[in-house]
Amino acid sequence: MARVGWRTAGQNVAVSTEYSGTGDPRRSIELLWGVRERPRRGPRPRLTVPGIARAAVEVADAEGLGGLSMRRVAERLDVAAMSLYTYVPGKAELLDIMVDTVLGEQQRPSRVPGGWRGRLEQIARQEWALYRRHPWLLQVATHRPPMGPNVIAKYDYELRAVEGLGLSDVEMDSVVALISGYVHGAARGAVEAAQAERRSGMTDEQWWSAQAPLLAEVVDPERYPIAARVGAAAGRAYNAPAAPEHAFEFGLQRVLDGIDVLIRRRAAAGDGS
Structure with a gap:
């Protein structure tokens, strides 16, 4: 696990690269989709999985991913650390739920002006804003993403932005991945700039x-x-x-220009020209 120094919210903490999908896959799926049967008798549980996830997000927002632990989440909820394990088996599964939780913050309007380009711009700016609110997301490797309801909803919404443009299914997936990858890199530069200012004063x-x-x-x-x-x-x-904001906007338009070339080529090929 790679670690580097990182000051967040006025504190020195160690930032770690964490990997989603490293816990028990069955338990993560159960927790993400709420499919595990709840006890029918006894007192009402004091905690809920969504509540634990939100507390964990608050800890990561304030202290960075390196400051996240089951103990710190328990402290925020004012409960004993061991009580969390009744709901979430460990930090790996907790991280999966956290990622899915913050993705649920994104707005997904059914109508966005500007055609496919306007839709992809809206998606990119939503993701840019999400990274700025939760910079710890940049330290979560999601090669094996938590397949929760918000992850799936996000993917489906993004694909609908390029549906019906003459692209193959694989090309649609690649366009969505291109936008996401571009925003991730641009947001990393912006977050690093903000952290440099806090660190240096x-x-x-x-x-x-x-x-x-x-x-x-x-x-x-x-x-x-x-x-x-x-x-x-x-x-x-x-x-x-x-200028991170300028770099983001400039780069986004150049990425969209490239996608426009691809769409035009597919349209021309469909016309037989």
Whole structure:
């Protein structure tokens, strides 16, 4: 398990890369879909699986994924740690439920203006916002995703954005994966920028103002003419070393341009031209 230093919400914590789908698959499915039969007798349970998941999300939001543990979740719920295991067998299954829980926050309007492009833009911006609210999601490897109701609903909604455009089923899946992968990378850069500001106590503008005069002393613009020209233009535009929001929007439009080429090619092939 890879670990690096990461300060979140004013605290130093260790960030770990966690992997979804590493727990007991049957228990995860039961918990995600609520199919396990509940006791019919006895007192009403004090806790619920959704409530535990929401508390776990709050811990991860505040302390980072490295600060998440069954003990910390129990403390937030003001219960003994062992009592959680009555509902959730362990951290691996808890992580699956957490991922599915936050995906349920996304809005999925039935009508979005702008055709397929507008629909994919809406999906991308929803996911961008989700990562900004829950940056710990970037440390969850979902090669084997938790197949919960919100994961399935998200996938189905995204596929409907490109349904009926002449793409094959595999191409539809690839387009959805392309958008998701792009947003994941862009969001990582944005989250890292925000964390750098918290860690250093300096805004990007302050950092750039301090660095620019020093660079002017040591960098010869005649030796690096293109870097000097473009870097100066970008620095004036961003007043910072980078602009995550601008990079996200610029890159998203270029990804959509590429998808547009694919759709046009499939349409042309369907016309026999």
